[in-house]
Amino acid sequence: MIRTSSTDGTTTITVFGKFNFGCYQDFHRALSGVAANTYVIDLSETTYVDSAALGMLLLVRERVGDDRRRVTLRVGKGQPAEVLRLANFATLFTIA
């Protein structure tokens, strides 16, 4: 499940449970509905991410001109954190 909220030019997209290709339509809709200056992708409630999820995160980054500072990933523990470390995403996103 995906929940979206916007405050002061920042859109926060929270992903609950599994983040995979099955989330694409909801994730795409959440992104298409706003033209934010910065994005926070909250993965603290996410239990699993696959490579499709990583691809979707990279599309968010493309939306802001590949500006690392404009996309923050809020990461919890477990598999999502491990996968993001393995993918070396700290060099591409701001990790909170």
Add this chain to the structure above:
Amino acid sequence: MQDHTDLLRGLIARAFHGLSDDTRRAQGLLRDAMPKVVGSFRELQTRVEEQVKLITEVSAALGSSDTGGFIGGMKVIIDTFVKDLISVSRQSMRVVERVDAMSGEVDGMVRDAGKLENMAAATRIVALNAQVEANRTRAGQVFRVVADETKQLAREADQFSADIRGAVDRVRERLNETQNIVGDLASHDMTIALTTQANLARTVETIDAANAELLVTLRALQAQVDAAMTALQFDDILTQLLASIDRRILLLEEVWLDSIAGSLAPEQTQHMLAAWERRHAGLNERQAVQQTTLDAGAAELF
């Protein structure tokens, strides 16, 4: 009495010969055995050195995750695999986005088909009006032709619209299929890569620990073999001692035969005693080995 003396002389002479023979046999055995023992230890020493070299080479070939080698290579393979996987997923999601955009275009085509159906409906009304006029006026024949043609036009417009809708439905179906295929292409379980990376790290630790332990064991064995090789040099000491024993036995035998077993005059005995004393002193001087333990010998000889 003379017979007893002769028997005793013969017995002692044989005993001296026996002693001398045993000493020489001991020297012979030592000469035969020692090269084999030393050779075996040298072989062991060589093998241990080879093992140490091999372990060192294996450790260097495996390398660490930072210094290249097999393990470094494996890390590069995993990193490359992950990078490629992410790249494929990124491109796949781009394609999915494009397919989404194409779906939007297709929806536009459906809307256009709807307009065509509206136009067909309007055309049918025109045809109906023309039919009414044909029945009402004298110039009915002309209006009938118009009505028929208009009806035909409306039918063709309907058919065309239905064809478009059919084609659009098929395109939409294909687009959905494409999106699902690309979605499958983008979706890979990263846990495999994570597990592989963790396994590699564990394997590196295990191999490093095993190599270190093996190296310690081999170095200890090497030290023991070196110590044994040094200790085995006692054959020099033994050879010298046995030679010294042999010479003393010969002197003793000579003394026995010339004096005790013989019948020397008192003045001859004095002379012979002095000569034997000199030879005995000479034997003591020739004796190179004085130590009684191997440790003392090691210090003296090596």
